Amino acid sequence: MCCIRVVVSFVALAGLLVSCGTQFPTRYERIENDRLRPLAFVFDNKGLAEAAPGDTVTLHAYFTGVPVNDIEWSMTSPVILNTFGVDTFSRTGNLSIVGEPRWFTGGETDSVILDFIVPPNTIREAFSRVTNILSLLPANIHDSVPQQFRDIPVSTLITVMELLSGTPSGNSTSESDSLGAQLAAVFFAAPQGASPDSLSTPQPINQGLAILLQLFTAQFKILARVNGRDNIEATYAVRYNSRMIDKYPDVLVNRNPQVEWIGVYKIKGTGVVLFDPLKESHLIEAFYPLHARDTIPIEIGFSYFLGADSSTAVLDSGQTIQGRKEPEIIYYDWFYRNDDVIAGVPQDSLLALSVNTGNSTVQLLPPVDTRMKNFGVWVVAYDSKIGEKLRPIGFAFRHATGVFAYSDAYLKAHR
């Protein structure tokens, strides 16, 4: 056993040596006062994270780090994605901002709120050069495209979507409108036997329609140049779903998630680097909600975790192109800042976050230098469902501050 330990020690040493690499002075999750940190762009379309062509969307842009003084907004034409994720677009132009952006600056988080209009011809332009609907799809799901759609011109299908969704047609013609109307009546008049008139009343979604809704999802980019220096882009998906839910209640739409609270879990034991509050609630020694300048007692013998809660009330489902419905997954991006400026102290001695796994909890490493007491945390929650084509992403944002209160034993140990 002794020799095993020797070997193990040797291996561990070798492993540590191998793992040596560059340590950057900056870290993604640490907010610093000398550089801009874009936190989140939250798009809100009457409670939805998505929009249809022509909709007016409210954008909440959150920043911290350096103050935001100026933002130049622009947008791109619809994005063309290649197989490997490289996107291209043909042009950029002004973002159609409605009214004036509203600025909320001067605090720990700067935010800008503005309303913009989604170009009405976004989808039609995005697919203007596509002739074959199958080229939009992986070969393995070509079979799931109803045979009757395959020979219909893409422009006609878009007309159908516009008719069904009540979207003002950008470039349609009377002929295509006529054909589209007929097709809509034929293909989407579920249940069978219903007359075209029944389209005006809510219907269960047709599988073909579900596929078309995904196929005809387009993206454009909103570009922001902040303070004349930092470039930010947000990809925004546009589809007809939001216009369909009145007629087809089971058309899926995505809402922005919500972060209802932030707090700190006090966990029994040291060295715990991962913690699941649902499965390991028995480990919870205490929970301290964080709002503004809330006190967090720090003691020896415990581990601490930041935690956030996203309301299950806005947990949506996604639908894969094959029609499989699954709940979306919420990911969390955590950020922190040491608010007490202590010159010459290595960052390792201050507050830090451990492995950021995208979970709702992340290990909080209390400062070793106990002169550091005030801190801020930010969390950005966003949803995801792989398998649903160009699914719009919902975002939520929350910020809180706190103050560490060290126990005597902790102070003594870290004197």
Add this chain to the structure above:
Amino acid sequence: MRLLYITCMLLLGTILQSGNLCAATPEDTSGFILELDISADSAEFESSHSDSLRPDIDSVISEPLDKDPVLLKFVEAAYPGELAKQGIAGTVVLSLLINGQGTVDSIAVIKGLHRDIDSAVAIAVRQFIFSPAIADSLAVAVLLTYEYHITLDKIVSTIEEYVNFSGRVVERGTRTPVPDATVAISFGDSAFDTALGIPFGVYLNKIGSFDGQHLESGKIITHTDSLGQFAFKSLPSGPIKIIIPVPGYEKFEELERISREELTEVVFRIDRVSYADYEIVVYGKSERKEVSRRTLTLSEVRKIPGFGGDAVKVVQALPGVARSSFGSGAIYVRGSPTWDSKFYLDGVNLPQLYHFGGIKSTYNSEALSSVSLYPGGFGSRYGGAIAGVIEIEGREAQRDRAHGFGDANLIDASVMVEGPLGENGGILVSARRSYVGDLLNFALKQFDWINLPVTVAPYYYDYTVRTDYDLTKGNHLFLTLFGSTDKLELVVPFIRGGSREVDELTDRVKQQNGFHMGIFGWNIDIGSKMKNELRASATRGDGSTSIFGLAKWEFTYWEFCLRNQLSYSLFQNVTANIGLDLDQLLYTQRSVFPLSDNLFWRDTIDMPFGITGAYANLEWRLWDKLLLTPSLRYDYFSELTYDGSIFPEFWDYHIENESSISGEPALRLTARYEYMQDHTIKAAVGSYSQTPQPVGLATHEKFGNPGLGATKARHLVAGYEWQATDLATADLQLYHNYQWEIPRFATSADIAADPENAPRLLPDGEGRMYGLELLLRHDQGKHFFGWLAYTLSRTERFSPVKGAYTLYDRDQTHNLQLIASSRLPREWQLGVRTRFVSGNPYTPVIGRVYNITGRSYRPISGEENSARNDPFFQLDLRIDKKIIFSTWILSFYLDVQNVLSFVYASPEFTIYNYDYTERGIISSPLIPSLGLRVEF
């Protein structure tokens, strides 16, 4: 027996001129007494007939006898046994009075040896009977002087010839028999064996005459046979000293006690002067036909620092092979990516060269005989590669006895046994498994402060079974079974992966691949001018990769290779080789992975790949000093559907040169001219082609371009060789490679022009590589081997965006490597490897965009490969120590890579901080490796 003299004393003195006996006339009738001298050897009398023992008489007497007295009856004197030990022997001079009846009347001892001997001689002589001496027709009495030579021969002749001391001489540690070794025995106590009965020296003289041994300077000497066996006969009892002086071995001396009555059997284990070279060592010059070939023998590579004894990895230390990144396992031959080279095992395709990360080669180096690198300009034997070829050759099992070893280090453990299989065969079995992952997991659990519930379980294993059999001389078969498996599983339970539609287990990364192959080889000499080499292999492989339920690949394949080469000596100076080279891969792949539009792509590839090749070449020695090797080859690519070429292409001719067959002809020529002894100039030119890479993906309907044709290349090589000594060589080569029709990724502009139909790969890529390679090499000598390798090179790709050539990723202007290994006393060996390599080019980041929905920064790249990393410098050390036991050897080694990592951080990988505002490097770490090895 010689007649000394004869004197006539009597009246009828007679001169006897012949015979060893002078007769005297009978005293009663003739009154004559003749006095004669004779001498006689008792032993000869005993063993010879009397007729033949007539003494020569060369004296003169005044009255000649008509007839000499002839000894008719000889009676041997009984040697007094008690005197034999004293070894008394010599001549007793007697005066005999022979009467007229021929009997001895009286005897007088003129000169005696010993009283008892004289007496015994007298008794014997008295019983002699002679034919009477005749003088004047009368029997006369004669008085003659008789010399009786009494010896120990009679006693000595009774010494029996039997083996009473035998044994074997083997090499200590390896137990290898030492043939033709001199075994000498000296005797410390000549008086020990009191039962000898004769003097010790006489005894030695006698046994020294026995067949198979001889006496020399007081030592009995014999030699070992081919099995190291020796035997001594009839050694006297007592202490002896055995001395075994064998060149290349320490002088062996040992004391032993021998009994004449008992057989003593021993095994002597003698120490080599050095155990560092008992592997295969090739000295001197070997005939070279290729221009660029560089071959390493096993003994050269095992002790090179930094490679863990892995022979295949050592090619990375040769000129023309660029430095690959730590853990990549890539081999960049003359600037080309790994997939532009081919790897062969015994002439057939080797599906996987390395275990993951390039830790070790899949074929156990201990089962190899050589590794050859052809960095370019290779002959028509090889096809389907536009850069280089690496061929490794398995070795036959040693057949003299059973051998084996066990080796354990921090990464893996391996065992191998080999030995004879019947009279004409041999078998070698090896197995290896890694456990570095198990050790790491165990280590992590030992530290409380590491509490990540992450499980890492990488491991690999491989096995080799090779049997060889000689049907007849020049008719050799072998069968190799070889397999390898790599598995990696990283379980991260807190990860919320992708979809269970992809994989049920979304909390882990899994990777597995492996293969099992059989290789059949048959080499046969057909007469004196023709020989045939056949290789056939079948390989079954599979693999899968699953990444957190986000992506998954699964593949299976069967690969069949057949190579047959027939060589025929057309003339004394011309040998023709024709060959067939088939490699067919039946490949099935199923994959599912996410695309950028958030959908999963499910894909199946189910098609054959491979080459059907045929080739012919001439080895034409125009005159003694000039060897030309013109060659032709044709390769058909079954997976491609394009119009191949009619004529070999050395550049893009832009003329009508298309056939309806998706194949490419190749024309190659190498020349070697020894313009003066040990100085050779050489050159090669050739056209090459390969299926577009990466194979399968390149011609994929969605991700590649099904219409792609073969990628082509032209090699130009010129060089100079100097065989300075039997061990030292210098090799200088200049090369220029040009490649065209390389698949290149479509640019955004290409796709934007036709997003629906634009292929993802376009066939108009071009590349060029040129440079100089120098190799100064000292082969394994008594104390040293090593080499200095230097490559000056430039590797470029044509940029369609820029409209000009730009640096390729692995352009390394300077690559200097020094390798040296020295044998020290007491079985220590010290090795050093150092390398200085220009930093790799990289594309600088000139800006950044934060994709706030994708939650990541996207770099804005500057001009492609317009910047270069700092130079790479690495120093590796290795120390080996052998401890030789009687029947086995224990070895330890410590191999430390990148000793100077704390002094200079060599750039290995480039990394950026989260927003690309800071750039850093990950340097090669210091990697210590400790291992031990037991062999017998």
